Amino acid sequence: MIFTWVAIVLQAWEGKLRGLGYRVTAPRRAVLRALARAHRPLSVAELHKRGRAQYACLGLVTVYRTLQMLERVGLARRIHAGGACRSFVASTPGHSHTITCEHCEKTAEFDGDDVCLLPAGLEERTGYRVSGHWLQLVGVCRSCRASGD
Amino acid sequence: MIFTWVAIVLQAWEGKLRGLGYRVTAPRRAVLRALARAHRPLSVAELHKRGRAQYACLGLVTVYRTLQMLERVGLARRIHAGGACRSFVASTPGHSHTITCEHCEKTAEFDGDDVCLLPAGLEERTGYRVSGHWLQLVGVCRSCRASGD
DNA sequence: TGGTAACTGAAAGTGATTTTCACTTGGGTC
DNA sequence: GACCCAAGTGAAAATCACTTTCAGTTACCA
Structure with a gap:
C-alpha cells in the first residue's frame, strides 16, 4: 500500500478533528482532501466543485461550515487576494x-x-x-x- | 474664514482628483468628507448614511464607485477586520x-x-x-x- | 447492535455588490 | 454667460456570497 503525502496529511488532520470531538464524515473528508491537494488559495465555489469529484452530493453549505470549522481549529486559513478575503488554503496550526x-x-x-x-x-x-x-x-x-x- | 483640518484635507484631495482627470462632484465630495471625518474604518453602508447627511440623495451605488476610484488613486484603503474586508479608511498615497x-x-x-x-x-x-x-x-x-x- | 447528538443537503432568506440604463452635471469652449 | 458632451449619477434589477431553517441521515459511543 502506497501512502501519498496528501494521504498522510489527511490522516493527521482526521486524527486532530476526532481528538477535538468533531466527527469525521465523508463530506468533510472531501473538503479536507480538496484543500490538501490544492497548491493555491481556492474559493468556496472551487472547493465545492473539487470536493464533489470525491463526494458527488457534497452541498455548498457543508463546504462553508467545514471551512469555518477548519479555520477555527487552525487547519485552514483565509487569504486576502484581489480586494477580498474569499480564498482558503490548508494551514498548520500556530502562528x-x-x-x-x-x-x-x-x-x-x-x-x-x-x-x-x-x-x-x-x-x-x-x-x-x-x-x-x-x-x-x-x-x-x-x-x-x-x-x- | 476658518479652515478646519478636514477642510484642508478635502481641498488637497479634490485637487488631486482634478489633476488626475476626475470630476469633483457633490456626491463625491460627500463621500470624501465622510471618510475624512471618520476616526475608524467605516463600512459602505455607514459611509452612505454619513454621506447623506451632507448630500441627501446620495446613492449607494455611487458610494461603491467612489470608493473604488479612491482606492485606485490611493486616497482610501480597505481594512481587513472580522474575517472580511468591508471597511474603508482615508489613506495617504504611498507605501x-x-x-x-x-x-x-x-x-x-x-x-x-x-x-x-x-x-x-x-x-x-x-x-x-x-x-x-x-x-x-x-x-x-x-x-x-x-x-x- | 442501538441510540442520539452531531452532521447533512435543499430551499429559502438575507445582505453585499454589480450591472444596466435613462437622466444629470462639471467644466472646458466659444 | 450659454452651450456641449463625456463623465458621472440614482433607481431598479440582477447577481453573488453567504446564513438560516428544517427534516432527514449518520458517526461513533455505550
Missing part, C-alpha cells in the same frame, strides 16, 4: 504567515514569531501598543522564477 | 500600513518602508523572492489605554 506567488498563486506558510521586528519606536510614533498583526507576503516562487515568468 | 485599536477601532497609518525587516533567510527557507507585502496591526490606542479599557 505563521503566508507568502503567495504573484504568478501561479502557489502559497506557502512560514513561521512568523520572529517577524515583527516592527519599526523601532512604533508605539512612540503612533501611540498604539501593538497586540497583534496580520501579514501576507507576495513574491515569485522558485519554479516561476526558473521558468522565467 | 504604508495601518494599525487599528482593538477597542475603539481608531485606525492610524504608519510609514512602512522600513518594516520588513523580514525574517533572515526567508527566500532560502521558502523559495520565494519577496516582491510585496501587506501588513495590518492591531493594538490599543493611547486614549483607550488611558481610560483603562
Whole structure:
C-alpha cells in the first residue's frame, strides 16, 4: 500500500478533528482532501466543485461550515487576494504567515514569531501598543522564477 | 474664514482628483468628507448614511464607485477586520500600513518602508523572492489605554 | 447492535455588490 | 454667460456570497 503525502496529511488532520470531538464524515473528508491537494488559495465555489469529484452530493453549505470549522481549529486559513478575503488554503496550526506567488498563486506558510521586528519606536510614533498583526507576503516562487515568468 | 483640518484635507484631495482627470462632484465630495471625518474604518453602508447627511440623495451605488476610484488613486484603503474586508479608511498615497485599536477601532497609518525587516533567510527557507507585502496591526490606542479599557 | 447528538443537503432568506440604463452635471469652449 | 458632451449619477434589477431553517441521515459511543 502506497501512502501519498496528501494521504498522510489527511490522516493527521482526521486524527486532530476526532481528538477535538468533531466527527469525521465523508463530506468533510472531501473538503479536507480538496484543500490538501490544492497548491493555491481556492474559493468556496472551487472547493465545492473539487470536493464533489470525491463526494458527488457534497452541498455548498457543508463546504462553508467545514471551512469555518477548519479555520477555527487552525487547519485552514483565509487569504486576502484581489480586494477580498474569499480564498482558503490548508494551514498548520500556530502562528505563521503566508507568502503567495504573484504568478501561479502557489502559497506557502512560514513561521512568523520572529517577524515583527516592527519599526523601532512604533508605539512612540503612533501611540498604539501593538497586540497583534496580520501579514501576507507576495513574491515569485522558485519554479516561476526558473521558468522565467 | 476658518479652515478646519478636514477642510484642508478635502481641498488637497479634490485637487488631486482634478489633476488626475476626475470630476469633483457633490456626491463625491460627500463621500470624501465622510471618510475624512471618520476616526475608524467605516463600512459602505455607514459611509452612505454619513454621506447623506451632507448630500441627501446620495446613492449607494455611487458610494461603491467612489470608493473604488479612491482606492485606485490611493486616497482610501480597505481594512481587513472580522474575517472580511468591508471597511474603508482615508489613506495617504504611498507605501504604508495601518494599525487599528482593538477597542475603539481608531485606525492610524504608519510609514512602512522600513518594516520588513523580514525574517533572515526567508527566500532560502521558502523559495520565494519577496516582491510585496501587506501588513495590518492591531493594538490599543493611547486614549483607550488611558481610560483603562 | 442501538441510540442520539452531531452532521447533512435543499430551499429559502438575507445582505453585499454589480450591472444596466435613462437622466444629470462639471467644466472646458466659444 | 450659454452651450456641449463625456463623465458621472440614482433607481431598479440582477447577481453573488453567504446564513438560516428544517427534516432527514449518520458517526461513533455505550
